[in-house]
Amino acid sequence: MLKAAKNITQLFALLSTITLIGCGGSSAETETKPDKIDPQQPVSDWGLVWSDEFDGDAINAQNWTHEVNCAGGGNQEKQCYTDSADNSFVQDGMLNLVALPAEDGAALPYTSARMITRYKTDFKYGRVEMRAKVPSGQGSWPAFWMMPTDEEYGEWPRSGEIDIFESVNLGAARDDGTAENHIYGTIHYGKSWPDNSSSGKAYSLADGVSPADDFHTYAIEWQEGEIRWYMDGYLYATQRQSKVRYNSKDEAVGLAHRGWFTEYFDQVSGELKTHWDTAPFDKDFYLILNFAVGGSWPESVNETGIDASAFHAENKYVVDYVRVYQCQSNPETGKGCETVRPGYDKAEDGLVEGKAPVPLPPSDGVAKNLAIFGGTLDANWTAWDCCGGTTPAIISDADKGDVVQFNINDNNGTVLGFSTRSGHFPAGFTGDSAPFDASPLVDLNGTLSFEMKVVTPPTSATTWLLKAEAGDGGPNTGDVALNTSVEGLDPVVGQWQTYTFSLATLQEKGLDLSAIDVVMVFPAWQTGEGAEYLITNMKIEGDVGASPELVVFTDNENPSWPMWDCCGGSTPTVELDDEAHGNVAEFSIGANPTVMGFISRIDNTETPAPFDASAILSNGVIQFDMKVTSMPGDAAWMFKVESDNNASFAELPLTDSVEGVAPAIDQWQTYTFNLSDLADAGLDVSAIDVLMVFPAWGAGEGAIYRLDNVKIHDPTDAPGINVLFADDAATGWSIWDCCGGSTPTLENDDTDHGMTAEFVIGAQPTVMGILADDDVFVDASAILASGVVQFELKVITAPNDASSTWLFKIESDGATTFAELALNTSIEGLDPVVGEWQTYTFSLQTLFDAGLDISFIDVVMVFPAWGTGEGAVYRLDNVMIY
Numbered sequence: 001m002l003k004a005a006k007n008i009t010q011l012f013a014l015l016s017t018i019t020l021i022g023c024g025g026s027s028a029e030t031e032t033k034p035d036k037i038d039p040q041q042p043v044s045d046w047g048l049v050w051s052d053e054f055d056g057d058a059i060n061a062q063n064w065t066h067e068v069n070c071a072g073g074g075n076q077e078k079q080c081y082t083d084s085a086d087n088s089f090v091q092d093g094m095l096n097l098v099a100l101p102a103e104d105g106a107a108l109p110y111t112s113a114r115m116i117t118r119y120k121t122d123f124k125y126g127r128v129e130m131r132a133k134v135p136s137g138q139g140s141w142p143a144f145w146m147m148p149t150d151e152e153y154g155e156w157p158r159s160g161e162i163d164i165f166e167s168v169n170l171g172a173a174r175d176d177g178t179a180e181n182h183i184y185g186t187i188h189y190g191k192s193w194p195d196n197s198s199s200g201k202a203y204s205l206a207d208g209v210s211p212a213d214d215f216h217t218y219a220i221e222w223q224e225g226e227i228r229w230y231m232d233g234y235l236y237a238t239q240r241q242s243k244v245r246y247n248s249k250d251e252a253v254g255l256a257h258r259g260w261f262t263e264y265f266d267q268v269s270g271e272l273k274t275h276w277d278t279a280p281f282d283k284d285f286y287l288i289l290n291f292a293v294g295g296s297w298p299e300s301v302n303e304t305g306i307d308a309s310a311f312h313a314e315n316k317y318v319v320d321y322v323r324v325y326q327c328q329s330n331p332e333t334g335k336g337c338e339t340v341r342p343g344y345d346k347a348e349d350g351l352v353e354g355k356a357p358v359p360l361p362p363s364d365g366v367a368k369n370l371a372i373f374g375g376t377l378d379a380n381w382t383a384w385d386c387c388g389g390t391t392p393a394i395i396s397d398a399d400k401g402d403v404v405q406f407n408i409n410d411n412n413g414t415v416l417g418f419s420t421r422s423g424h425f426p427a428g429f430t431g432d433s434a435p436f437d438a439s440p441l442v443d444l445n446g447t448l449s450f451e452m453k454v455v456t457p458p459t460s461a462t463t464w465l466l467k468a469e470a471g472d473g474g475p476n477t478g479d480v481a482l483n484t485s486v487e488g489l490d491p492v493v494g495q496w497q498t499y500t501f502s503l504a505t506l507q508e509k510g511l512d513l514s515a516i517d518v519v520m521v522f523p524a525w526q527t528g529e530g531a532e533y534l535i536t537n538m539k540i541e542g543d544v545g546a547s548p549e550l551v552v553f554t555d556n557e558n559p560s561w562p563m564w565d566c567c568g569g570s571t572p573t574v575e576l577d578d579e580a581h582g583n584v585a586e587f588s589i590g591a592n593p594t595v596m597g598f599i600s601r602i603d604n605t606e607t608p609a610p611f612d613a614s615a616i617l618s619n620g621v622i623q624f625d626m627k628v629t630s631m632p633g634d635a636a637w638m639f640k641v642e643s644d645n646n647a648s649f650a651e652l653p654l655t656d657s658v659e660g661v662a663p664a665i666d667q668w669q670t671y672t673f674n675l676s677d678l679a680d681a682g683l684d685v686s687a688i689d690v691l692m693v694f695p696a697w698g699a700g701e702g703a704i705y706r707l708d709n710v711k712i713h714d715p716t717d718a719p720g721i722n723v724l725f726a727d728d729a730a731t732g733w734s735i736w737d738c739c740g741g742s743t744p745t746l747e748n749d750d751t752d753h754g755m756t757a758e759f760v761i762g763a764q765p766t767v768m769g770i771l772a773d774d775d776v777f778v779d780a781s782a783i784l785a786s787g788v789v790q791f792e793l794k795v796i797t798a799p800n801d802a803s804s805t806w807l808f809k810i811e812s813d814g815a816t817t818f819a820e821l822a823l824n825t826s827i828e829g830l831d832p833v834v835g836e837w838q839t840y841t842f843s844l845q846t847l848f849d850a851g852l853d854i855s856f857i858d859v860v861m862v863f864p865a866w867g868t869g870e871g872a873v874y875r876l877d878n879v880m881i882y
Helices: 008-016 439-444 504-509 675-680 844-851
Strands: 046-052 079-081 088-091 094-098 109-114 114-116 126-133 142-149 162-165 182-190 197-203 216-223 226-231 232-238 245-246 252-257 262-265 274-275 285-293 318-328 370-373 381-385 393-397 399-409 416-419 449-454 463-469 498-500 516-523 532-541 550-553 564-565 573-576 581-590 596-599 621-630 637-643 650-653 669-674 687-694 703-714 721-725 733-737 746-750 755-760 768-772 788-797 806-812 818-821 837-843 857-864 873-881
Touching: 046 126, 079 285, 079 381, 094 285, 109 285, 126 142, 126 162, 126 370, 162 216, 182 226, 182 232, 182 262, 197 226, 197 232, 252 675, 285 318, 318 637, 381 399, 393 532, 439 504, 449 504, 449 516, 498 504, 516 532, 581 596, 621 675, 637 669, 650 675, 669 675, 687 703, 721 733, 733 755, 768 873, 788 844, 788 857, 806 837, 818 844, 857 873
Parallel strands: 079 109
Antiparallel strands: 046 318, 088 094, 094 318, 114 285, 126 216, 126 318, 142 162, 142 285, 162 182, 182 197, 216 226, 226 232, 245 252, 262 274, 370 532, 381 416, 393 399, 399 532, 416 516, 449 498, 449 532, 463 516, 550 703, 564 596, 573 581, 581 703, 596 687, 621 669, 621 703, 637 650, 637 687, 721 873, 733 768, 746 755, 755 873, 768 857, 788 837, 788 873, 806 818, 806 857
């Protein structure tokens, strides 16, 4: 909506308007359409509400204010912005912005212009469009963008930034030798600098055409929850607000779409909170036109630096017009006037994935273990010094490998340990506050334990203590002497010692086990000066059994999940089938349209038992066997699952199952659907209460079919499956960098994968993967004939060396034997594709034939060929031998 601001006192804020500009990503192509857009009809229902056609003989001061400063735009730019007619003027119906060399002795080597509409005209929602011919040359950085008028959500970029158009270094050489011809559309948002986020897309015209060669139109269409970018009328990028998935308890459990976000302080509680809604792009924004010279972005790419010869009176940023339209269908939301094309909202085409943090599911009450540190830190925990000013470091120990090193420099008082409180996170930390619910472990012999070695004792006598806290400083244990542990030992200098405390004991001392967020080990307050000590294997664990599982039908129906005909009036029956299946559920469809399956609701059973599959979301499946004995013509067969009395559901064809096959007459076939896929399709997995298999509605007459072995479970939890990594490294295994000196991390990925292992390769050649502790190994001898090693891989950033070959290597018994194969020789036969999860499977027989002793497997590695991996960033998940 248009808003003209007249309050003259607001003009003082103009003096401090300094911000940053970001860059985009991948490119796309289309044809150039340089014709002017009719100001009345860019599309059918847009109405022009503001424009500057630059038809006069001077810049309209009622529309624009010149910024005058040498602040460098917040990006180390090399120009001073002036209001001089040398740098900005109207001529022949066009606005001209010119960057010129400054006089000798000037504060910065160039002068240029930046014009803004703040406190004169601003907008919320609409179509914002410019027709312009832009400058070229190494170091040139023209932009057309928007900033929030009142910064209601806080300092940059919490209140947002919309970059409608940017280009850098047009015409300069790219790495491949071609001339730079990309433009960029970007938004900035999220946390305060330096933890800010941005996302966007690069775009280029066909046949290497440069935007600097002619006039082009650049526009956005901005509506509630969505922004779209256009060049010459072609929609090349779309960004949206994040869409949070909630369970039946109205708890955030993930993202259905990862878009933008922001964080700001709650006006009631004062707490800094993350928001996944329309904010910050739901307030008034003003327009900015500027021509920057150099800066951190343009000077670091293409030919690098600044080409002084590019900045002269003829290399101008020439603007024909700037126009703003309002959607007449719904001015309040901007919706109803979308100029779109097929595919614009698909990730593989124009939809840009944002950088919103994925909300972590709340505790589900299911007992699970936590490894805070075991060679690597949990992704949501950090090593922390409360008050001493040191930064705990991860170093290598001859006995234990990577460990955390703590130091105390004086006796002013501090405590040290591990924390998952956001207020304790260092700058740049990418994890989330994730208090741990250990309460289900109390009855499972739960313990908190760690290993510690004192390298240098404090200079004065002290008592070594443990303290655990919960609830952001709430109920805690108080100070607990280490010598009251199960082992009952005091630390001995130079010796590794294990300390174990039962959770029941810590609970008796006052700890709230449901929200543990800090664990500290330290010498008594103000007695620790000079201490250096190492800690590893900090964990909270118990005798956790198998993952939750629901058996709906195997040989007979589950009383809490009876067989069910929704609408056809029939009664499904239990029938005897072949020897392999025994009793099965049989369904018959008559003339009345219906759906059929199993139900667990109060109207259908006296003991309804909806199933909460939250704990197995990452790896869990819904699986069943099916045989059609009478086929209903060509009807499509469907699978539908509902939750919480149909508050949510997912419906998919059987051909979308993992197996991807349609039913065949008189053949038993297995169908598997990943819970994560069903969640992405809209299902709340926390209260599943109906499972249905049926021919498409109204097309099922005459169908007779049978179901058996209907269950919801985690197949990776089955006997005989050795899971080396799934959400975290298995007990006795760790994520590992052989030789590069890095520390692989746990990172939260998409719904399918949850926590994954991330590896980053620098200049030092290395190999990376999953490493077993001493005396830990997998003996796969019993499954040689049919067994496999399988894992999932996503390459985030490819190696700098484009010719690098991705390899899989597996070793046995301390590298006594091994097998090394290219990933494209896997069963799938694929090379990695940047940004895509891919599954790789190698048969044990193949590895055995390649020389591997499969009786003592202790290392699994995935990496670019030795010496060619610099720059690679990649993730692994679901690493299994079975």
